[in-house]
Amino acid sequence: MAQKWSNSNSSTKQNLIDRLIRVGYYEFEKTIGCGNFAVVKLAKHVVTNTKVAVKIIDKTQLDEETLKKIFREIQIMRKLKHPHIIKLYQVMETERMIYLVTEYASGGEIFDYLVEHGPMSESEACRIFQQIVSAVHYCHSMNIVHRDLKAENLLLDSNNDIKLADFGFSNTFVEGQLLSTWCGSPAYAAPELFEGQKYDGPKADIWSLGVVLYVLVCGALPFGGKNLQTLRSQVLSGKFRIPFFMTGACENLIRHMLVIDAEKRYSLPQIIQHEWMKQSNIDCYSHVILNTNPVINNVVVEHMLQLPGLNHDMIVNSVQQRCFDHVSAIYHLLADK
Numbered sequence: 385m386a387q388k389w390s391n392s393n394s395s396t397k398q399n400l401i402d403r404l405i406r407v408g409y410y411e412f413e414k415t416i417g418c419g420n421f422a423v424v425k426l427a428k429h430v431v432t433n434t435k436v437a438v439k440i441i442d443k444t445q446l447d448e449e450t451l452k453k454i455f456r457e458i459q460i461m462r463k464l465k466h467p468h469i470i471k472l473y474q475v476m477e478t479e480r481m482i483y484l485v486t487e488y489a490s491g492g493e494i495f496d497y498l499v500e501h502g503p504m505s506e507s508e509a510c511r512i513f514q515q516i517v518s519a520v521h522y523c524h525s526m527n528i529v530h531r532d533l534k535a536e537n538l539l540l541d542s543n544n545d546i547k548l549a550d551f552g553f554s555n556t557f558v559e560g561q562l563l564s565t566w567c568g569s570p571a572y573a574a575p576e577l578f579e580g581q582k583y584d585g586p587k588a589d590i591w592s593l594g595v596v597l598y599v600l601v602c603g604a605l606p607f608g609g610k611n612l613q614t615l616r617s618q619v620l621s622g623k624f625r626i627p628f629f630m631t632g633a634c635e636n637l638i639r640h641m642l643v644i645d646a647e648k649r650y651s652l653p654q655i656i657q658h659e660w661m662k663q664s665n666i667d668c669y670s671h672v673i674l675n676t677n678p679v680i681n682n683v684v685v686e687h688m689l690q691l692p693g694l695n696h697d698m699i700v701n702s703v704q705q706r707c708f709d710h711v712s713a714i715y716h717l718l719a720d721k
């Protein structure tokens with residue numbers, strides 16, 4: 385469930401959640417964002433003393449449709465384990481609330497980074513874009529499309545590395561089968577979405593990646609307009625301005641991604657192999673090894689056995705069954721330290 389985040393606490397529901405100080409082993413500190421049906425708070429895991437983000441969802445405020453989307457988002461996040469995708473640590477549910485405990489991206493939105501620092505140098509943009517491409521490539525290899533790729537959903541961690549967030553519009557796809565739901569932010573939406581046609585999910589994500597790359601290097605959107613109609617005609621024209629400072633290689637890559645005909649648009653392997661992407665050396669295929677079953681880290685297990693009430697089998701089961709409960713949360717929070 386993608387949403388515009390604001391940190392203004394308005395409604396009475398908000399105050400109720402605002403008075404929350406602790407859930408499970410998590411002590412709440414401050415609100416980092418609130419949307420129409422979720423509040424996200426910074427919290428500390430008291431057992432491991434680690435900062436996490438907790439998305440608090442009040443189920444009583446949601447209709448059936450939205451609730452289904454939230455459970456789909458959770459199902460998808462449970463499957464994803466990648467260095468540049470926000471990791472889900474734990475899911476807690478009471479009869480009226482859902483709490484999603486995830487990695488905390490302390491650097492905030494890359495959108496705000498660009499507002500503050502202006503466009504990136506192309507070598508910095510290349511480092512960041514390679515991380516984004518690696519995260520999206522991993523999702524597509526897991527048959528998941530994000531469908532809401534935009535600067536606002538690209539978060540930064542304390543090392544200024546990318547953490548892809550908000551799988552509220554994501555969905556699983558079957559190779560070659562077309563999707564039809566209109567998703568995401570218009571400024572990042574592929575032309576085929578504006579034409580109301582069924583579309584190929586991964587190819588629509590690639591268009592959004594082209595808009596993201598343009599935004600990183602130019603600090604502005606390629607397609608704008610004062611309303612949806614002008615935006616639509618600009619996108620369908622496929623015409624956008626290239627600033628004087630953009631190198632030819634960068635322009636060439638962007639022009640191969642912002643291609644109207646989805647069939648002719650670059651694929652992720654073509655993007656990875658493009659000249660411009662060779663500026664800094666990241667292995668975009670690091671994601672492949674992440675799909676295997678988690679190898680148990682015995683140092684972490686030994687550390688946990690000092691905690692009351694835990695035994696070896698409980699820990700190994702919770703991690704290998706991917707329970708997303710307190711035990712696996714302690715394990716992964718310690719492993720990621």
Ligand SMILES: CC1(C)C(=O)N([C@H]2C=Cc3c(O)cccc32)c2nc(Nc3ccccc3)ncc21
Pocket residue numbers: 389416417418424437438439470486487488489490491492493536537539549550
């Ligand atoms: C749980 C999760 C994944 C999430 O839902 N959000 C929200 C909340 C604010 C927001 C946004 O502004 C843009 C995207 C996602 C979000 C998160 N925000 C952060 N860090 C952050 C830190 C300072 C400013 C903005 C975001 N870390 C993890 C999350």
